[in-house]
Amino acid sequence: MSAFYLTALQMALCLGPMAMGIFISMKVFNIPDITTDGSYTLGATVTAVLLTSNTPVWLVLPISICAGAMAGTITGFIHTKLGIDALLSGILVMTALYSVNLMILGRSNIPLVDIDSIFNKIPFSSNEQYNQLLIALLFVGCILAIIIYLLRTDFGITMRATGNNPIMSKAMGVNNDSIKIIGLAMSNGLTASSGFLVAQYQGFTDINMGIGIVITGLGSVLIADTISKWTNIRKIGKQIMFVVIGCIVFQSVLAFTLSIGIDPNLLKMVTALFVLLIVALPRISKSFAKN
Amino acid sequence: MIQFKHISKIYNKGKEDEVAALSNLNLNINKGEFVVIIGTNGSGKSTLLNLLLGTISPTEGAISINNHDITSLPSFKRSQWISMVFQNPAHGTAPDLSILENFRLASLRAGKKGLQIGINNSFRKTVEEKVSSLGMGLEKKLDQPMGSLSGGQRQALTLLMGVMDKTDILLMDEPTAALDPKSSQVVMQLANKINKDLGITIVLVTHSMKDALHFGNRLLMFHGGQVIRDLNQTDKSALQLGHLQEWFS
Numbered sequence: 001m002s003a004f005y006l007t008a009l010q011m012a013l014c015l016g017p018m019a020m021g022i023f024i025s026m027k028v029f030n031i032p033d034i035t036t037d038g039s040y041t042l043g044a045t046v047t048a049v050l051l052t053s054n055t056p057v058w059l060v061l062p063i064s065i066c067a068g069a070m071a072g073t074i075t076g077f078i079h080t081k082l083g084i085d086a087l088l089s090g091i092l093v094m095t096a097l098y099s100v101n102l103m104i105l106g107r108s109n110i111p112l113v114d115i116d117s118i119f120n121k122i123p124f125s126s127n128e129q130y131n132q133l134l135i136a137l138l139f140v141g142c143i144l145a146i147i148i149y150l151l152r153t154d155f156g157i158t159m160r161a162t163g164n165n166p167i168m169s170k171a172m173g174v175n176n177d178s179i180k181i182i183g184l185a186m187s188n189g190l191t192a193s194s195g196f197l198v199a200q201y202q203g204f205t206d207i208n209m210g211i212g213i214v215i216t217g218l219g220s221v222l223i224a225d226t227i228s229k230w231t232n233i234r235k236i237g238k239q240i241m242f243v244v245i246g247c248i249v250f251q252s253v254l255a256f257t258l259s260i261g262i263d264p265n266l267l268k269m270v271t272a273l274f275v276l277l278i279v280a281l282p283r284i285s286k287s288f289a290k291n
Numbered sequence: 292m293i294q295f296k297h298i299s300k301i302y303n304k305g306k307e308d309e310v311a312a313l314s315n316l317n318l319n320i321n322k323g324e325f326v327v328i329i330g331t332n333g334s335g336k337s338t339l340l341n342l343l344l345g346t347i348s349p350t351e352g353a354i355s356i357n358n359h360d361i362t363s364l365p366s367f368k369r370s371q372w373i374s375m376v377f378q379n380p381a382h383g384t385a386p387d388l389s390i391l392e393n394f395r396l397a398s399l400r401a402g403k404k405g406l407q408i409g410i411n412n413s414f415r416k417t418v419e420e421k422v423s424s425l426g427m428g429l430e431k432k433l434d435q436p437m438g439s440l441s442g443g444q445r446q447a448l449t450l451l452m453g454v455m456d457k458t459d460i461l462l463m464d465e466p467t468a469a470l471d472p473k474s475s476q477v478v479m480q481l482a483n484k485i486n487k488d489l490g491i492t493i494v495l496v497t498h499s500m501k502d503a504l505h506f507g508n509r510l511l512m513f514h515g516g517q518v519i520r521d522l523n524q525t526d527k528s529a530l531q532l533g534h535l536q537e538w539f540s
Contacts, residue, residue, distance in 0.1 A: 150406070157392050158404040164385040171344075171383070173370030173400045234387075234436060 006129055008255035012248040013136035014197040015216060017143050019247045021190035022217030023224070023240060028151070029163040029183045034090035034214055035075045038097025039068040039188040041210035043195025045101045048110040048205035057118050061196055068192020069185040071097055076181030101207055108207045117200035132201065139197060140244060143190065148237040159183055160236065191217075212268055219275040220246035226278065250274070292492060293320040293343065293460065298352035300338050300516075312338040314516040316352070320509075322459070325486045325493045327503045330513030331539065336496045339513070340464050343494070345369045357459065371401040374453030376446065376482075378465040383449035386438025390429065390448065393437050394418045397452035421451050425477065443474025450481050454489060461485065463495040467502065475499075479506055500535045512538060 018040055025033035043064040050060045071093055078089040102108070124134040150156050162169040162179045170176055199205045223246030228239050257270050298316040303309050313335045320326055328336045341347045342354060345366035353362045356372045377383045384393050395410050415433065423430040425447050429440070437445060446466055453461050463482060467475035483506055486493050497503055503510060510527045512520035520538070522530070 149408075152408050152410075153406045154395065154399055154404045154409045155406050157388065157396050157409075158399075160388055160392075161385040161396050164387045165382070167377070167382045168385055169396070170367050171370060171375045171377075172396050173367050174396075174404070175365075175367050 003129070004255050004259055005252060006133065008251040009248060010129075010133050010136055010201065011198070012251035013133070013140045013244075014201050015194050015213075015220075015251070016140040016244045016247050017190040017197070018194035018213065019217045019220035019224075019243045020143065020147055020240060021187040021194075022214065023221050023243045024147075024159075024183055024190070025187040026218070026221055027163075027225070027239075028160055029180060029187075031079070031086045031163075031180070031184065032090070033072075033075060033184060033187060034087060035071055035093045035097070035184070035188055036090075036191050036214040036217060037210040037212070038094035038101070039071040039191045039210075040195045040198075040213045041101045041205075041207065042071055042097055042104075043068050043192025044199035044205040044209060045104045045195070045207075046192070047196045047199045048112055049104055049106075051112060051115045051117065051200070052110060054116075057116060057121060057200075061118075061193065064192045064196040065189040068195070069189035071192075072184035072186070072188030073181055075188070076184035079184075080177035080180050098207070105205065105207060109204060111204045112199060113203055115200075118197070119200055136197065136201070143193065144241065144244060147190075147240055151236045151240065156236075212271065215271055215275055216247075216250060219250045219271070219278060220244075222246070222275065222278045223249050226281070292322040292357060293494075294318075294353075294355045295339075295342075296353045296355075298342065298354065299350045300335070300342060300347065301350045304350060311516050313342075313349075316517065318511075318518060320492060320494065322492055323486070323490045324509050325483070325507040326495065326509045326511060327507035328494065328496045328511045328513060329498070329500070329503050329535070334513040335516040336513045337464060338516075340462050340494065340496055343369075343460075344373060344375055344462060372459045374400065374458045374461050376449050376453060376461065376463040376466045378468050380442040380445040380449065380469060383452070384437040384445050387436055389434050390422070390437055390440075391415060391418060391433040393448070394421075394433075394452055394455055397455040400456040400458070402456065421455075422448070425451070425481070427477075441474070443470045443477065446470060446474065446478050447481060450478060450485070454485055454491065458491060461491050461493045463493065463497075465496055465498060467497070467499060475502075482506065500532055503535060504530060504532060 018036065022036060025031045046064040046067045047060050050063060051057065075089045075093045078084050078092065079086045119132045119135055122135060123131060125131040151160065158169065158174055159179055161172065162174055162176050166176050220243055224239060224242035227242045227245065228234060253274055254267065254271065258264060262270060295316050295318040298313055299311065300313040301309060301311050328339065330336045342349055345364060349362065353360055355361060361369055391410055395414065418433060419430045422433070427444055427447065429444060429448065467478055470478065479502055482493060482495070485491055495507060508524040510522040511518050
């Protein structure tokens with residue numbers, strides 16, 4: 001595998017938990033949650049500050065997840081208890097998180113060189129690149145297993161019913177507001193865990209690293225949705241696996257774009273266009289079929 | 292069992308479009324009764340159901356179930372006593388979840404929704420038995436999404452789901468309004484069976500005069516936010532369709 005695509009695969013796996021988080025907020029709860037941009041950076045920020053102060057990496061992970069979950073809880077609280085539109089609630093928290101992240105970082109960028117990171121904790125392979133890939137794979141595999149299990153439990157069914165039909169879930173004794181808050185906390189906790197991984201993978205945390213990251217997650221979820229429709233597989237466990245595959249496809253397309261010599265400055269635009277294409281494709285193909 | 296004490300519900304109070312949906316209503320519904328409520332549009336019958344369900348609050352008065360004051364209890368907490376069958380079959384089920392998953396949630400209506408996987412072979416068997424009693428062949432489709440079923444099938448399943456967990460009261464808000472005659476018959480007969488076999492109190496709001504005549508052991512007629520007729524089983528048995536039509540004219 002060329003180093004270019006190997007890097008894309010590693011990055012896709014690091015972003016996998018974030019895409020799963022978007023799946024939970026968008027597909028399970030039907031909430032467009034923009035907090036993602038801020039909670040992803042928050043995860044990376046907390047990771048950078050703690051790792052540079054020699055906190056063991058096994059402790060950094062739960063702390064960064066909790067930080068992300070807290071951001072999601074605030075969004076959920078604003079949305080459900082103050083009755084503010086979910087999109088606006090997410091935008092408000094994301095905006096506030098920029099300042100919070102800047103305060104935590106103390107400056108706009110922290111390099112993470114020569115630190116004890118998750119990627120050099122377990123020596124699976126002597127090849128550094130493959131070792132990183134295996135660790136990212138293991139991490140995403142564990143998260144995937146936990147989320148699949150959770151969504152199949154009674155609590156998971158309750159979560160899915162709340163997003164699917166809130167009138168029914170309320171009649172079934174579900175406190176919709178609390179479930180939504182928990183869901184957004186989970187979603188942003190997952191996003192923060194991606195921040196945790198990416199910061200260590202790329203070797204720095206930057207205050208702007210989360211800008212537009214929600215689009216990457218959204219694109220992955222939309223690709224997953226397309227795969228699910230093509231294969232007619234609707235089981236929740238498979239759908240969330242498709243999200244990780246969607247993430248890999250998404251990053252591979254971006255890698256391909258760069259490999260054919262497109263200006264890296266245009267990468268965000270290419271990302272947006274790619275997502276637009278995925279969203280518009282069903283409609284375009286339908287109108288072609290009609291004609 | 293269910294008590295409405297001096298209940299008034301005024302919509303848009305103090306505004307130009309103020310409407311009194313219920314005025315000083317006093318009503319007792321006993322355990323095991325199958326109460327059918329009829330009335331013209333705007334007579335207050337759906338308001339009564341919504342007050343009981345907790346989706347709206349009374350302007351004045353108190354509501355209690357089994358001597359528990361539920362007047363200010365949130366809707367989701369009332370599910371320990373109340374199950375609901377909505378007019379729109381789509382409202383009572385989660386379309387993207389499988390039939391089995393819908394039943395699982397229904398079986399936990401008054402219970403804890405924990406972190407265990409509750410759908411196992413024994414649960415599947417229980418649901419299979421219940422669903423097969425409908426005679427619709429749905430017991431072979433338990434893994435299908437609920438949204439793939441017809442309105443009549445969904446409404447019949449909603450009714451079964453209503454009694455999956457312990458319940459005291461089944462509220463039915465025009466449950467056959469969106470169904471074809473055959474499905475309506477299935478749903479109403481199932482409701483009757485639930486009332487007779489399980490002794491569950493049913494409150495049915497309907498515009499169908501035939502259903503009002505054939506089902507239930509008490510008939511209430513609402514008009515202008517008040518009960519203007521309250522017939523017990525004996526009086527109801529003597530009623531004919533013509534009488535009901537006369538009341539509405």
